[in-house]
Amino acid sequence: MGLLALTGLYVLVFQAWAQLEVSMEDRVEVLLGNVAEIPCIYSMSQLNGSLLVQWFARSPSGNEVKIYYKDKLVEVVSMGTDYSERINVSHAVDGTVGSSILTINGVRVKDEQEFVCQVQRNTSHTKLLVFSTPSVPHIELGSYTPTVNLKREEIASCEVNNAYPAPNITWYKNRLLLQSSVNNMELEKTLTQNPSGLFTARSTLFLQVEKADEDAEFYCEVSYFTIGGLHMMESQIFHVELHYSTTKVTISVDSPHRLVKEGDRVKIRCKGNGNPQPIFSFQHNSRSLNVELDHVVLDNVTRAHSGLYKCTSLDQVDFSELTDSLELMVHYLDPVVITSGGSSDMLDLGQHVSLTCNALSSLPTNTTWYKDGTVLEEGHILNLLNLSYDMAGTYVCEVHAPSLAELKRQNSLNITVRGKPVMVEEVAMISLDAEDSVNLTCSVKGHPIPDIQWNLSDNQTILGERITMTDYTIVSVITIRATSLVNVSCVATNELGSAQAFSDIKPIQKPTATTAIIITSTRSTKEGNGVVIAVIIILILLLAILGSVLYFLYKKGKIPCGRSGKQDLMKEKSSKDDVEMKNSRSEEAVLLQGVNGGKRSPSDQ
Incomplete structure (x- = not known):
């Protein structure tokens, strides 16, 4: 009977173990020196109490070492292994699922092996892969x-x-x-x-x-x-250094990048197609030049620097020599020369003259004439016909090379025109604010500058004079009184002749004070007459009304016809005369007020 019970218990335990499942990942990856965590998951239909859990490390040769043990009573990390001081294991259970996690600190290269997790009698395993990133190439x-x-x-x-x-x-x-x-x-x-x-x-x-x-x-x-x-x-990119012989050498003007002119800084460079560059030497018209590695520098060049430049190379690989040459042309433009066809720049009024502008150049040139900043002519000849004083002044000739804009020069010539005086305009008059004063202006051109003299009729005198002069013009302004008709003449004279201008200056008509008084007086008289007429009309109407009333009363017998009545009538007539006399006096007062300029006497004020 006891044997049967023991056999039954064994069958039950075996069935329970048969229902236990253990699983692990195929691989776990970790960087060298980091912490590796290897999980082991197990599950049963029913977990009764604590299970037996063991961890093993299996080397590539197949040797297996126990590194951890845990059952219901004890938990032990195996001593004497590579993991004794570097591992710890944690456990967790959630219902019918449990886990055991093996943690390895400070992973080493030799930790790359299999790790076996055993729960009860069931096992599973995973491969720990260790990586280390290489250094920069x-x-x-x-x-x-x-x-x-x-x-x-x-x-x-x-x-x-x-x-x-x-x-x-x-x-x-x-x-x-x-x-x-x-x-x-x-x-x-x-x-x-x-x-x-x-x-x-x-x-x-x-x-x-x-x-x-x-x-x-x-x-x-x-x-x-x-x-x-x-x-x-x-890795970083690198280049291979190669040495090979020079088979061709080239000489060229490195700067400036245009035609060369006098005053430029010129750099002539020589270059070979080998490596390393050969040793260079330079010559100008068979004369050796100072070399700076592969070029020569010519400062402030002149036309004397023109000629043949030769570069000779000595190869550093096979010591062969090569040459190349170029013809350098330093362009120039000589100073500009202006001629007027005569021995003097002093020309006569009305004369014809031709100005010629020339400059020697190594390039084709164009010529332009200017005066006061304005273009006059294109070409090296400028014809000035019938010279006037306005044509006097400075003429500028500019010569430039179209193919080399930096190559240009200019020169100037001052033309002086001499001649007798010429009136710019007739005598001009300008009225002043003063009652009878005017300004008279006389403007004259000439060279030498003429003298101006004024002639006045009617014994007039010049109150003042102001004179303004430029190179060729003189302007005289005088002030006179224009109280009567004045005959004026302006005479300009220099060593080459004279000129004059005439004008009749009429007296200035301005309103007088008497006229103003008459106008004011007339206006006042008209205003006074209007008032008098209105008063007279009103009095006549009043007298008519009064007469009608008296006549009505008389007919009714209300007014006695005696001396007293006559006296009353006489009183009315006397009153009427008084009114008329007062009106007459008012009219006279108005007229006197107009004559006195509309002013009141102190007593009236």
């Missing part, structure tokens, strides 16, 4: 002979350090992969693993260089595995 140029030849030379080496796993190095030229089957190249690779397990990779490029490789861009590319997959890293 370092380029070291090879000790090749830079001369172009038919054999492979060591061009450069590319090296990276501290990589895990081992990286791969490839070479590129002008962004194209170099291949031994195509580019006539050879690679020498070395891979070294240091005690920590990290790799140092080095690749040396051997290549048969050509002249076309002088400007080619070379670099190496490192490909390596890290978390997430394959990554790549490029």
Whole structure:
């Protein structure tokens, strides 16, 4: 009976274990020196109490070492292993699902192995992958002979350090992969693993260089595995130095970048097509010049610097000599010369003259004439016909070369016109604010400057005179009184003749004070008459009304016809006369007021 019970219990436990499932990831990736976390997940239909959990490390050779143990009673980290001081394990249970997480601190290269998680009797395992990013690729140029030849030379080496796993190095030229089957190249690779397990990779490029490789861009590319997959890293670009003989040398004017003229700073340069550049020497008309590496500098050149310049090169590879030459032309423009066809610049009024402008130049030139900033003529001859005083002044001739704008010069000639006086205009009169004063103006041109004399009739005197002079013009302004008709003449005289102008100055008519008084008086009289007439009309109407009333009363017998009645009538007549006398006096007062200029006497005021 007891045997049957024990057998039943064993069957139950085996069924429970058979229902337990343990799972882990295929791989866990971690960078060197970081913390790795390896999870182990297990599940059962029913978890009863604590389960037995163990962790093992399995090396690539298959050797398996227990590094952790835990059951219901104890939890132990195995001592004497590489993980004794670097691991810890955490557990968690959520219903029928449990987890055990193995944490490894300070991951090393040799930690890249399998880790086995055992729960009860069920196991699962995962692979820990460790990565270390390599250093930046370092380029070291090879000790090749830079001369172009038919054999492979060591061009450069590319090296990276501290990589895990081992990286791969490839070479590129002008962004194209170099291949031994195509580019006539050879690679020498070395891979070294240091005690920590990290790799140092080095690749040396051997290549048969050509002249076309002088400007080619070379670099190496490192490909390596890290978390997430394959990554790549490029080195700095470098160039291959090549030495080859010079087969052609060229001499040219480096500056200025136009035709050369006197006064310029000229740089003549010589260049060869080899590498390195050859040694140069320069000559001018068979005379040696001072050289600055590959050029000569000529300061403030003159036409004497024109001529043949020769450059000779001495190659530094095969010591051969080559030459090239150029013809330098320094253009010039001599000072401008102006001639007037006579021995003097003093010309007569009305004369004809031709001005000629010339300048010797190495280039075709154009000539332009100016006066007071205005263009007069294009051409080297300027004809001045019938000279007037307005044509006197400074004439500028400018000569320039159209093909070289910087090459231009100018000169000037002052023309003086002499002659007798010429009246600019008739005598002009300007009235002044004063009652009878006027200004008279006389304007005359001439050279030499003429003298002006005024002649006045009617015994007039000049109250004042103001004179203004320029090179050829004199203006005289005088002030006189114009109270009567005045005959005026302005006479201008110089050593070559005279001129005069006449004018009749009429007296100035201005309103007098008497006229104003009459106008005012008349206006006042008219106003007074209007008032008198109105008063008279009103009095007549009143008298008519009064007479009608008296006549009516008389008929009714209300007024006695005696002396007293006559006296009343006489009183009315006397009153009427008084009114008329008062009106007459008012009219006289108005007339007197007009004569006195509308002023009141002090007593009236």
